Amino acid sequence: MPVFCLGLSHASAPVEVRERVAFAASTVAPSLRQITSLEGVDEAVILSTCNRMEIYAASASPAASAARLDAWLHAHFQIPESVSFFQHTSHGAARHLFSVVSGLDSMVLGETEIFGQVKDAYSVAQEAGATSRVLNKLFQHSFRVGKLVRNTTDIQRGATSVGGAAVELAEKIFGDLKNSRVMLLGAGDMSRRCAQSLQSRGASGIIVSNRSHDRAVEMATEMGGRALHFEKWPSEVHAVDVIISSTAAPHTVIHLEQIAPAIRRRRGRPLFIIDIAVPRDVEPSVNDLEGVYLYDIDALEAIASESRARRELEIARCRQIIDEQVKSLPLFNLDQGAKPGIVGSALNPPPPSLPSIFTPRGSESEAKTSAQK
Amino acid sequence: MSPERLILTIAAAFFLGGMVHAAVALRRGAYRHSWTSMALMGPGFICQCLFLSWRGQEIGRCPLTNPFELLTFTAWSMALFYFVVGTTYRLSLMGVFTAPLAFVLQATALTKPLPAVPVRTAPAFWTEMHASLALLAYGAFALACVAGIMFLVQDRLLKKHTYTGLMRALPPVHYLSRAIRRLIIAGTLILSAGIVCAYQMKELPPMTKLIFVWVIWALYASMLIYEFRRGMSARRAAYAAAAAFFLPVVSLWFVVRR
Known part of the structure; x- marks a missing residue:
């Protein structure tokens, strides 16, 4: 079953937008129930931090489900149509999640707090009964990738402040x-x-x-x-x-x-x-x-700046590890059931050799539904 | 090659491996896995233990009867202190600096002939105690020298704001200064016991040798007295520990040369 991810982050939206599109901790579980009740959405995880709001979902028809989720978010947060969310599907979504967990997508490159935040988000979704086979495997694999990247590279080495x-x-x-x-x-x-x-x-x-x-x-x-x-x-x-x-x-x-x-x-x-x-x-x-x-x-x-520069130099190694892990995603096929040409053409990731999610920071919008800024 | 030489060649190879590993890692500025250094020092130390145990059983006394054994025993005592101090004070990086010294001593020993098993004589207890305690004390002083050099390097890097991989890899200056002090205390106490043993021997050691030991003892003891009474700065203590080891080296060279 395909997965998709929809959201915004510090790289794609200013704080004025992010503060309007944030889930309070107490509202996450009820919101997950609403999201999984949307037609076509089988599983969901909400990751809401001060720097990002992302929803990972599993759906047999990701394009239609993403559109419904997009509309639901606009209605839920009462935000204008001009506010847009980036979307990643299938392996692009997995690649994005892996880079988030590894700290590659963080404001402070390689920071460790995001790892715990993703774990918490997954636990909440699990307890709310919003995850099943697909997202369970994806998230559990992402934690292994996060540890692998952090342990085998210098992405979190040295103080940055x-x-x-x-x-x-x-x-x-x-x-x-x-x-x-x-x-x-x-x-x-x-x-x-x-x-x-x-x-x-x-x-x-x-x-x-x-x-x-x-x-x-x-x-x-x-x-x-x-x-x-x-x-x-x-x-x-x-x-x-x-x-x-x-x-x-x-x-x-x-x-x-x-x-x-x-x-x-x-x-x-x-x-x-x-x-x-x-x-x-x-x-x-x-x-x-x-x-x-x-x-x-x-x-x-x-x-601090030397450490930041050293971390920047590690990005390529991290990307390589994540690419290998995305390619070797075992046990389930993220594309299975996807309708080629609907989501795939517009939202699917680029060839593995040049994944756009790993283009330099600030260009996160692999596939934005509309221009954000 | 005799089994004794073979096992000590293996020990020397491990120490060399520890030295190369640390040098390469430090050069890359990525020295992190101190367990690797421990894993290379460990088998070398075990090989030395095996040799000393076999040899001791063969000759029926502490194996300190010729230059080959003396050098091996000194290298062994350094490795012993490395494990005691390194583990206690989390100074595993000491392996970087200990491994070359242990390798040089062990390799030098291997260039010397290992005499055939001598005719068993009744072991002279006090003579053996004196020799083994003096060599153990030298091992402690050698590591104090190593810690002193490490302190001086780290101190300079911190003073000059040179935040390099080497600085990240070296232990904190405060740990190093404590290690220097404790090693000198341990070495001085052990050497004191060695000197007491010398005066229990039926026949006193040659006067030149005795004077040499007393000079070494006085040097380290005066460092401790100065430290306790006036409070020596950590940097001066490090310089003193690094420089003072020259005397035990000369003493050892003198004994081995004979």
Whole structure:
């Protein structure tokens, strides 16, 4: 039985459209029941995240079913006809699902969250009784492909954000972050996010120091740490492992003579200083101290962009793996029952050697029903 | 080729394999599977264990009677510490740096003649204890040297913001500095026990040899005292561990040459 996929994503629709075409978690199961009650639609899975809304369905007559589903979506979300959904059928739909699960279709290339989101979407559909033989096999196979792609390529290797780069570096300095203590100088949003990334890996003992003490107290409470008067921060340097500085000061606020005495008291334990302020907060010569590793925003961004570039280079390898997996889809024939010339001519995938779903990002519309943008 | 030589040639081949694997992986910037390194070091270590066990049974004492056995024993003690330290501190990449040293020592041993089984004499317990403990201590110092070099490389990469495959593959600097300290403590304690054994021997070892051992002990002990009393920076400790191993190498060369 053929499968088809219909939806939109960050690559094909702006956020103003995506936010209107999103299923709340509580509405997915009832919506699945409505979709599978449409004529010709036998099975369905709804994948609804902040970056995409896609419906995978199995139907003996995919073209007609896709048209019905398209109309149902427009009516359900009360969106104008100008909003269009991309469609993939048969092996094109499988190829698209595999690339979504592998993170190739994500806004942050290779990100891992989508894998869990697809798993959750499939579980919900299974519990709602909306899947059967065809989609069960397709999705279970997609999870194997996702793991294969991620394990055999570097598509998810390296941090792609400043916060992620800071965490990677902290782990290269301290290893386990469980006993690491963090001090925030300045209570900006970026330093908070950076600290939260470190906290997610086990860093504890957050100290927030800010010129406005009230703001420091507020952020410390939010992060489960404690506030410190700004003039007292040098007295705590010996006791922390990571300093994240992001004050709005027009000059440097961390100087060599403030850090050097603390280093002697640390007895060989390294100190990681992250300076994400512009203009910079930390005197560059601080990096010359033994056991001190100073990274500014440019250094962190360079690491993140290098990782992104490396992931881009891996796309070709991932495509090759996915193509091989699509070709070897066993046990059931995705095209079986399809009426050639109706769906196949307009929506079917291009030859395996040049699958359009893997054309560069932003050109996802293998077969759009109408121009989106 | 005698079975002893054959089994140690196999051991050397495994160490060489570990060295080549790590070098190729590091060159590609894709060193990830530390288990491969362990899998190559493991059979080499087992081959050495077999040889030392056979030889020990044959000669009725600890096999430390000639340069062939001394070098093999030293390479074995390095592999032993690699497994203890590497597993405990997740420093499996140490295999990258341990494998070449173990290979060189083992290959050098193979160039030496393996004397026929000597006439059995009553084993001199304290002599054997002294020799084996001293060689074990040298194994610990060798790995401290390896960890020191790794620390210096990682420290430089972190300082210069050179985020390469090598940096990703090397262990965290904090783990390395802890490993250096613990290896030096372990080596110094073992060498102390070896020196005590020397003074229990019926006949003291030659004075030059004894002085050499005392100098080595004093060097590492002074590093520890300085560390505990004044707090040595991790980088200085790494430099010291890397440089200090020169003395045990000279001592070993001196013994083997004889």
